[in-house]
Amino acid sequence: MLEMLKIPFTHSGSLAHTISLDKALTKILIQHHGILTPKYQLIRTHRYTLNPGLRFPLIIKPNSEGSSMGIFNDNLVYDKIKLYERVNWLLIKFKQPVIVEEYIDGREFTISVLGNNPPRVLPIVEQNFSVFPNDIPHIASYEAKWIFEDNLPNPKDAYFCPAQISSSFKSKIEAICLRIYEILNCKDVCRIDFRVDKNENIYCLEVNTLPGMIPNPDIISYLPVAAHEAGFSFEGLVNTILNEAIKRYNILSNKKTVSKMNNYWPQSFLFAKKNH
Ligand SMILES: Nc1ncnc2c1ncn2[C@@H]1O[C@H](COP(=O)(O)OP(=O)(O)OP(=O)(O)O)[C@@H](O)[C@H]1O
Ligand SMILES: [Mg+2]
Numbered sequence: 001m002l003e004m005l006k007i008p009f010t011h012s013g014s015l016a017h018t019i020s021l022d023k024a025l026t027k028i029l030i031q032h033h034g035i036l037t038p039k040y041q042l043i044r045t046h047r048y049t050l051n052p053g054l055r056f057p058l059i060i061k062p063n064s065e066g067s068s069m070g071i072f073n074d075n076l077v078y079d080k081i082k083l084y085e086r087v088n089w090l091l092i093k094f095k096q097p098v099i100v101e102e103y104i105d106g107r108e109f110t111i112s113v114l115g116n117n118p119p120r121v122l123p124i125v126e127q128n129f130s131v132f133p134n135d136i137p138h139i140a141s142y143e144a145k146w147i148f149e150d151n152l153p154n155p156k157d158a159y160f161c162p163a164q165i166s167s168s169f170k171s172k173i174e175a176i177c178l179r180i181y182e183i184l185n186c187k188d189v190c191r192i193d194f195r196v197d198k199n200e201n202i203y204c205l206e207v208n209t210l211p212g213m214i215p216n217p218d219i220i221s222y223l224p225v226a227a228h229e230a231g232f233s234f235e236g237l238v239n240t241i242l243n244e245a246i247k248r249y250n251i252l253s254n255k256k257t258v259s260k261m262n263n264y265w266p267q268s269f270l271f272a273k274k275n276h
Helices: 014-020 023-032 080-094 142-151 167-183 222-230 234-249 255-264 267-275
Strands: 040-043 058-062 098-102 107-114 125-127 189-196 202-208
Touching: 014 023, 014 202, 023 040, 023 167, 023 202, 058 080, 080 098, 107 167, 107 222, 107 234, 125 222, 167 189, 167 202, 189 222, 222 234, 234 255
Parallel strands: none
Antiparallel strands: 040 098, 058 098, 107 125, 107 189, 189 202
16 A cells, blocks of 8 residues: 555565565575475365375475464374375465475574665574474474463573574575575565575575564564674664665655664674675
């Protein structure tokens, strides 16, 4: 509506949001550009034939949700019986197509990109699965995100930031992030989820063009976590997103005000990036 009414707004345009809220569409698009994403099948109705090329374990997700809605521990399945049962349940419960995807066993990273011209990658966050009890799968499921992690004595134990990775791997995954940001025409900010297998293949799981931003540091919210690690206050992050949009629309004519708008970027972060 804002686009139609020509009212400026922060974050990406409607097309980028539409694509990223459709996991299958995002996968088709990034795959087209040579970016890896887990092999999958989109299931629209109860009458379907499972692609025999898909290898168990498989994870089942509603195609257009976020915040792990509909992604329960039981959605990781090891056989066809459980798969059919779970797909049927999700189709009924969520009334939308369901993605059946190969499970990538390995490390998980979530990476925020901030700004335009040039966009910058914030410190990388890694999910810490070692705090999970033995009987729950290593996925950021609904139960893990909203029950288990929120009840940890220290919520910071749920992740590592910055992730301990080699500088060559960091450069590689950062380049993929910036490429995805460009392909989807993201603006101002986004957060991208990845899984990495034992051979260091980097698979993009999904793109969040409206990443959650919870100011309370006791509740896990990965964009503010990454921004904090880069040296931003929460207010600095909010103002940066706003200023990046203002610069993009070119709606301030006073040059002094425009130059002041860059002040929220922590110099230590910008300087470290230049040296990288
Ligand atoms: N193919 C996969 N292989 C391994 N784990 C997966 C896969 N797909 C999803 N997961 C796990 O499930 C979690 C949620 O999946 P995904 O990020 O696609 O859903 P979401 O609800 O859109 O997430 P968000 O909370 O970031 O909006 C991931 O963080 C990951 O732990
Ligand atoms: Mg996700």
